Amino acid sequence: MTAARHSQQHLILREPKAPLIGTIGAIYHIEITTVPAIYIDLIALTYMLCVWFGYAIYARRRARQGQSTSLSHSLRLHREHWVRRMLDRDIRMTDASLLASQERVVGFFASTTLILLAAVFTAMSASNVIADMANQLPFNLTQTTEQVQLKLLAIVTVLVYAFFMITWSLRQYGFAAVMMGSAPTPGETIEPAEKARFIDSMTRLLDVAGHDNNKGLRAYYFCLAMVFWLIHPYIFMVMSTVTIVILAQREFYSKAVRSLESSV
DSSP, X not given: OHHHHHHHHHHHHTSSOOHHHHHHHHHHTOOOOOOOHHHHHHXXXXXXXXXXXXXXXXXXXXXXXXXXXXXXXXXHHHHHHHHHHHTTOSOOHHHHHHHHHHHHHHHHHHHHHHHHHHHHHHHHTTHHHHHHHHHTSSSSOXXXXXXXXXXXXXXXXXXXXXXXHHHHHHHHHHHHHHHHHTOOOTXXXXXXXXXXXXXXXXXXXXXXXXXXXXXXXXXXXXXXXXXXXXXXXXXXXXXXXXXXXXXHHHHHSSHHHHHHHHTO
């Protein structure tokens, strides 16, 4: 009876489950109801989505309030000064060049997203190889080919979201170029209220384009964290936390933010 019990315990511990549960069961030689690996994966994915969208909401709210240092808030002030001074210039070649430069940067990320999508789809055709490599790592968690395919599909979904955000940002910069072309010249007779309305409208358009570009870039960063999901969901959660810390440091406490804040 003792031998049968140990044999049963041995089979249970080899099932996919969280490493901590398996370790406790091995130490105390007790039968523990195992947690399927798919549940751990879902918890890790839910955690990543919560910290991602929670940070996005907090960053947007902090930028709107403007009471604390924020990269988005500082850039909005600079965009407003840019549009205001652009209206006082007869020759706007420099302004058009700056806007075209921003479009090129955003366009680069749009084309890069398509390359990454092709790479992930290629990896999906070798899901069994990736699963075998992950299972050879020193972690007490077994992954099936189907689990790897679902994780890669989740990465594809995030990349598609990034592509839509970045391309929409690119189009909005194109709209801003059209507005720049229709901007009144210094010699025109224009009401102060109409001029203020134009400044506010173009500033908001540039600001929304910048926010959508940020959303696409954040999706890029979390795709990097999701790569660690293929190794282990716990490492994935750790890297999601690290990603948030890095984003917060750069957007709220970096030297670049302090420089932008002090110059307006």
